Amino acid sequence: SAVISQKPSRDICQRGTSLTIQCQVDSQVTMMFWYRQQPGQSLTLIATANQGSEATYESGFVIDKFPISRPNLTFSTLTVSNMSPEDSSIYLCSVLTGGPDTQYFGPGTRLTVL
Amino acid sequence: AQTVTQSQPEMSVQEAETVTLSCTYDTSESDYYLFWYKQPPSRQMILVIRQEAYKQQNATENRFSVNFQKAAKSFSLKISDSQLGDAAMYFCAYSGGGADGLTFGKGTHLIIQP
Numbered sequence: 001s002a003v004i005s006q007k008p009s010r011d012i013c014q015r016g017t018s019l020t021i022q023c024q025v026d027s028q029v030t031m032m033f034w035y036r037q038q039p040g041q042s043l044t045l046i047a048t049a050n051q052g053s054e055a056t057y058e059s060g061f062v063i064d065k066f067p068i069s070r071p072n073l074t075f076s077t078l079t080v081s082n083m084s085p086e087d088s089s090i091y092l093c094s095v096l097t098g099g100p101d102t103q104y105f106g107p108g109t110r111l112t113v114l
Numbered sequence: 115a116q117t118v119t120q121s122q123p124e125m126s127v128q129e130a131e132t133v134t135l136s137c138t139y140d141t142s143e144s145d146y147y148l149f150w151y152k153q154p155p156s157r158q159m160i161l162v163i164r165q166e167a168y169k170q171q172n173a174t175e176n177r178f179s180v181n182f183q184k185a186a187k188s189f190s191l192k193i194s195d196s197q198l199g200d201a202a203m204y205f206c207a208y209s210g211g212g213a214d215g216l217t218f219g220k221g222t223h224l225i226i227q228p
Contacts, residue, residue, distance in 0.1 A: 001161075033215050042205060043159075045215035058215070090157055094216075101147045101166075101211045105159035 002027050002097045004106035012112045013083055020079045021109045023093035028073035031096035033103060034066070038089045046091075049076050083113045116141045118208050120219035127196050128227045134181075135191045135222045137206030143167075147209045148182065148189045149216070154202040162204070165189065193224075201226045 003026040013019050023032065034046040047055040047068055055068040070076045080087050090110050094103040117140045127133035139148070150162040165173045165182050173180050177194045193200055206219040 031213055035215075037157075042218040042220050043216070045217075048213055048215055050213075056213075092159060094159075101209055101214075102149070102161065102164055103209075103216060104161060105151075108157045108159075110157070 001104045002029065002095055004093065004095060004104060006093060006106040006109050008109060009107065010110040010112075012114060015084050015113055017083055018079055018081045019083065019111060020077050021091050021093075021111075023076045023078070023106055025074045025095050025097075027097065029095040029097045030073070032070060032076045033094045033096075034068060034076075034078045035092045035094065035105075036089045037092065037108075043092065046078070080111065083111075085113045087111065088113045116143075116146075116208050116210070116217045118206050118217050118219040120206055120222050122222045123220070124223040124225065126225040126227060127193075129196055129198060131196055132192060132194045133196055133224065135193075135204050135206075135224070137189045137191070137219055139187050139189065139206070139208050141187070141208065141210075143210055145211065147211055148180075149207040149209070150178070150180070150191045151205045151207060151218075152200075152202045153205065153221075159205075163191065196226050198226050198228060200224060 005024045007022045032049045035043040037043045046061045047057045049055045049070040067079045090108045092108045094105045146167045148165045152160045181190045203221045205221045207216040
């Protein structure tokens, strides 16, 4: 499986500001995904990011709030815009690699919004 | 839309014993993939085991095995010879394959009693 890193690992932010989370993979992958895990909850898919095309967002998530970039086959960013305390969550990226239809996850970014 | 249900919020087992975690799902598809992920307190999502729906044989990975009942839409995880390091949240997940993201259950908190 691929080695996946995320930056930052955690952050505390003020409401109204934005944070960009980076996801880096040590090999080229076609599909990358972004998930949110609210406190004490399960994971929910935010969007799917293909290199060279617009991200595909799930119901309840919009590009203005969660813009995503995918400039190449090893890197993606997720921005959480105009943050509120309800955005406090763990944000995880995953990649499709190492076997058909299997996703492997990065270590996550713990975001706290005050 | 697909749904995944984990009806056991918490399970407890003595070290070295066997425990089974339950998962049911709902889908109208005939081809899909099912997964169990483990999330220890470090919050890293770790793939435990995967099952392709078209395979009748139950997947096994060392002490971990599944009981996949396609007609009943059931996908339980058996952990044999439980170890203290198995303590974690366990999430059952469904994917339609390819660009599909994962749909997760709410998770089961597994406690290992020494």
